Amino acid sequence: MPKVTIDGHEIEVPKGTTILQAARMIGPHVAPPAMCFYTKLKTSGGYCRTCIVKVTKGSAQNPNPMPKPVASCRTEVMDGMEVQNNTSPDLLEARKGVVEFLLINHPLDCPICDQAGECHLQDLGYQNGSEKTRYEFKRREFEKIDIGKYVSLHMTRCIMCFRCVKVADQITDKRVHGVLHRGDAAEISTYIENVIENDFSGNVIDVCPVGALTDRTFRFKSRVWYTKPMEAHRKCDHAKCNGKVRLWFKGEDVLRVTARKDQWGEAEEFICNTCRFEKKRKSDWIIEGPSPISHHSVISTNHYMSLNMAKVEILKHQKALGFIPMKKLDLE
Amino acid sequence: MGKKLLIHNDHVPGIHTLDVYRAHGGYASVEKALKTMTPDQVTDEVKKSGLRGRGGAGFPTGLKWSFLAKPEGVARYLVCNADESEPGTFKDRYLMEKIPHALIEGMITSSYALGAKKSYIYIRGEYFYVARILEAALAEAYAAGFLGENILGSGFSHDCYVQVGAGAYICGEETALIESLEGKRGNPRIKPPFPAVQGVWACPTVVNNVETIAAVVPIVNEGGEAYAKIGVGKSTGTKLISASGHINKPGVYEIELGITVEDFIFSDEYCGGIKGGRKLKAVVAGGSSVPILPAELILRTAKGEPRLMTYESLGDGGFITGTMLGSGGFIVMDETTSIVKNLWNFTRFYHHESCGQCSPCREGTGWMEKILNKILAGKGNLSDVDLLWDIQSKIEGKTICPLGEAAAWPVAAAIRHFRAEFEEYVKNPSSIKDVKHYYRLNNLVEA
Numbered sequence: 020m021p022k023v024t025i026d027g028h029e030i031e032v033p034k035g036t037t038i039l040q041a042a043r044m045i046g047p048h049v050a051p052p053a054m055c056f057y058t059k060l061k062t063s064g065g066y067c068r069t070c071i072v073k074v075t076k077g078s079a080q081n082p083n084p085m086p087k088p089v090a091s092c093r094t095e096v097m098d099g100m101e102v103q104n105n106t107s108p109d110l111l112e113a114r115k116g117v118v119e120f121l122l123i124n125h126p127l128d129c130p131i132c133d134q135a136g137e138c139h140l141q142d143l144g145y146q147n148g149s150e151k152t153r154y155e156f157k158r159r160e161f162e163k164i165d166i167g168k169y170v171s172l173h174m175t176r177c178i179m180c181f182r183c184v185k186v187a188d189q190i191t192d193k194r195v196h197g198v199l200h201r202g203d204a205a206e207i208s209t210y211i212e213n214v215i216e217n218d219f220s221g222n223v224i225d226v227c228p229v230g231a232l233t234d235r236t237f238r239f240k241s242r243v244w245y246t247k248p249m250e251a252h253r254k255c256d257h258a259k260c261n262g263k264v265r266l267w268f269k270g271e272d273v274l275r276v277t278a279r280k281d282q283w284g285e286a287e288e289f290i291c292n293t294c295r296f297e298k299k300r301k302s303d304w305i306i307e308g309p310s311p312i313s314h315h316s317v318i319s320t321n322h323y324m325s326l327n328m329a330k331v332e333i334l335k336h337q338k339a340l341g342f343i344p345m346k347k348l349d350l351e
Numbered sequence: 352m353g354k355k356l357l358i359h360n361d362h363v364p365g366i367h368t369l370d371v372y373r374a375h376g377g378y379a380s381v382e383k384a385l386k387t388m389t390p391d392q393v394t395d396e397v398k399k400s401g402l403r404g405r406g407g408a409g410f411p412t413g414l415k416w417s418f419l420a421k422p423e424g425v426a427r428y429l430v431c432n433a434d435e436s437e438p439g440t441f442k443d444r445y446l447m448e449k450i451p452h453a454l455i456e457g458m459i460t461s462s463y464a465l466g467a468k469k470s471y472i473y474i475r476g477e478y479f480y481v482a483r484i485l486e487a488a489l490a491e492a493y494a495a496g497f498l499g500e501n502i503l504g505s506g507f508s509h510d511c512y513v514q515v516g517a518g519a520y521i522c523g524e525e526t527a528l529i530e531s532l533e534g535k536r537g538n539p540r541i542k543p544p545f546p547a548v549q550g551v552w553a554c555p556t557v558v559n560n561v562e563t564i565a566a567v568v569p570i571v572n573e574g575g576e577a578y579a580k581i582g583v584g585k586s587t588g589t590k591l592i593s594a595s596g597h598i599n600k601p602g603v604y605e606i607e608l609g610i611t612v613e614d615f616i617f618s619d620e621y622c623g624g625i626k627g628g629r630k631l632k633a634v635v636a637g638g639s640s641v642p643i644l645p646a647e648l649i650l651r652t653a654k655g656e657p658r659l660m661t662y663e664s665l666g667d668g669g670f671i672t673g674t675m676l677g678s679g680g681f682i683v684m685d686e687t688t689s690i691v692k693n694l695w696n697f698t699r700f701y702h703h704e705s706c707g708q709c710s711p712c713r714e715g716t717g718w719m720e721k722i723l724n725k726i727l728a729g730k731g732n733l734s735d736v737d738l739l740w741d742i743q744s745k746i747e748g749k750t751i752c753p754l755g756e757a758a759a760w761p762v763a764a765a766i767r768h769f770r771a772e773f774e775e776y777v778k779n780p781s782s783i784k785d786v787k788h789y790y791r792l793n794n795l796v797e798a
């Protein structure tokens with residue numbers, strides 16, 4: 020089994036493991052951020068370039084460094100490989116550039132975006148961005164469209180990770196969802212606003228790292244940090260759905276149903292539209308208990324209310340204050 | 352007169368037809384290879400010739416061919432890259448238009464060496480009339496038995512197809528080309544796997560430029576060693592140069608690699624000097640993506656040696672004082688040229704042609720265009736020049752395919768060698784003259 024060293028941590032991994040996966044095995048402190056890779060989606064990754072790392076030694080056999088940073092999500096480890104992520108200032112500067120590119124055409128409308136609080140771009144911007152923009156031109160804009168009765172598409176917020184396109188290709192049976200146009204005029208579309216009618220179409224919402232694809236049955240009902248996530252399951256008739264979900268409660272009401280997300284924000288299992296959109300009563304579900312939420316997340320404020328009241332207060336007033344809510348807002 | 356191997360017969364009336372082409376020695380390489388050589392012997396001649404890819408990167412062709420995976424029972428393909436879309440490059444068109452059989456002959460001989468039963472010529476959409484010329488030539492070649500089953504009784508069978516693209520620069524990148532050829536959106540693939548292992552229809556594939564494939568014909572006819580005698584060092588053979596800009600005689604020239612840049616620009620055999628007797632200001636030597644060099648650096652290296660038309664000499668000094676031979680798109684600019692306006696034009700092109708898959712290129716190319724537009728609209732700041740520099744450095748090397756570099760390099764080189772010109776436009780907008788034009792052309796500037 021090949022051994023790889025990332026930021027000074029050595030790990031032995033199965034052949035075929037990517038640098039990103041190896042880094043995740045070591046832990047969050049060395050794992051590069053990943054905006055387009057998604058474990059469950061084949062051919063995902065390689066596009067956004069946020070996960071780039073510096074390979075300072077190619078392998079034991081060929082110790083030369085790689086000439087350019089590589090996408091860790093698409094590069095397999097070799098035995099004896101040495102990689103720098105957080106330990107390379109050049110690399111962090113390059114990543115900052117990528118983050119800036121992702122942000123220049125993003126509307127930064129977090130105060131009115133449903134994704135705020137669980138948005139990977141917010142986290143990324145907070146951890147790797149600058150506080151000021153250097154971009155002074157008009158940002159890309161699109162009309163919001165509803166694609167089917169469950170899903171809303173705000174192309175304006177899209178960062179072109181192509182995960183939803185892969186869901187449409189790989190998870191749903193009929194592909195009516197893809198990419199139109201080219202370059203910075205490219206857009207995700209269902210082609211002439213075709214509706215997505217498919218038992219698994221709702222998963223595009225979960226894979227979207229930003230607020231481009233949102234749940235129409237949840238829109239504007241609540242900020243996510245006022246809801247309380249609970250693990251639950253039901254007996255689902257759908258052959259491909261195991262009925263294991265995360266319910267988002269406000270009081271006794273189920274405001275939203277999503278897939279269960281792992282430590283990296285990826286769905287553990289994709290769920291069907293019936294579970295996601297049609298089962299919004301508490302009695303539809305067998306509740307297992309509170310969901311594990313990282314204490315870094317603003318969503319955890321609900322679990323540790325007293326500790327974080329100040330944080331909640333600030334987040335409540337963010338609109339008036341006009342700044343972007345950050346998951347890692349730290350007051351201690 | 353330098354030796355010509357590719358377009359020496361371009362003036363012969365009717366050379367686009369098989370009969371005339373045959374009368375001038377055409378298809379001899381097919382007969383020689385199929386009847387007297389093994390495929391590996393053909394590859395060996397190509398290796399000996401030192402031929403390097405003429406599409407831009409200059410990768411040794413024989414070596415590329417030897418990387419082709421040859422698993423048992425799996426088809427292999429040769430793909431000819433006739434997408435030729437790099438601004439300033441038009442040599443492949445000339446060759447295909449004038450002597451289409453030279454490419455087809457090269458396709459057959461090369462396919463024999465690679466063991467490819469099928470090959471494709473992927474040609475850019477705007478060259479539809481050239482595609483028709485190629486189709487007509489293919490029909491003649493089939494009728495004469497140079498294509499199809501059991502060619503010349505050798506047991507080797509081959510089919511060659513022309514596929515017309517829809518006119519996207521990115522489809523010249525070899526994996527985007529393959530995607531497009533397969534009927535998909537022309538997006539570059541993430542590598543590995545490389546085409547040599549998984550190319551067309553997931554089968555091992557060699558992608559070569561038109562000129563590279565055509566050069567196989569004289570290499571097989573005269574032998575790799577004879578070919579390698581032409582040129583200097585690792586730049587062997589002849590090269591087609593598309594010469595354009597402020598010169599007396601723009602056009603396509605076949606040169607022996609190794610002539611001096613000065614000779615190429617000023618001699619009557621080639622460009623015939625600068626138009627109107629004006630002064631040379633700068634040259635983009637290898638197609639719009641390679642670094643621009645000011646007159647003193649294109650004529651002489653930083654060491655003061657005469658700059659030669661070779662991969663090595665043009666590359667001398669790296670990107671600090673050198674450039675690249677690239678695809679041989681040689682754009683000459685006289686003293687009246689505005690480097691900033693020219694750069695804006697190039698940048699606009701790369702922005703327009705970005706496929707949009709990866710963030711640095713998708714977002715960065717448009718951003719650079721907007722900043723240049725702002726400067727040309729008379730609204731630039733000195734900090735915009737630094738910002739441009741920073742943006743190009745953040746695109747370079749971070750993208751999926753080299754279009755990112757192609758967009759970044761011209762910006763870097765223009766600032767490196769002509770910073771004063773940017774600063775002049777910023778400090779003294781009245782020197783821009785046609786400000787309104789830029790302001791209107793692209794109403795992007797908000798400030």
Ligand SMILES: Cc1cc2nc3c(=O)[nH]c(=O)nc-3n(C[C@H](O)[C@H](O)[C@H](O)COP(=O)(O)O)c2cc1C
Pocket residue numbers: 403404405406407408409410412415432433434435436437520521522523524525526558559560561563564752753754757
């Ligand atoms: C954006 C981009 C555009 C390209 N366009 C062309 C082209 O029009 N013609 C070409 O021969 N090669 C082009 N290339 C280079 C090809 O990817 C490939 O390297 C070449 O066809 C290999 O052939 P060669 O080894 O014979 O040069 C392009 C590369 C990039 C990144």
Ligand code: SF4
Pocket residue numbers: 521539704705706707708709710712713750751752753754755
């Ligand atoms: S560098 Fe540009 S053209 Fe190449 S894959 Fe990325 S976005 Fe597409």
Ligand code: FES
Pocket residue numbers: 052053054055056064065066067068069070071090091092093
């Ligand atoms: S996560 Fe690797 S490139 Fe996007």
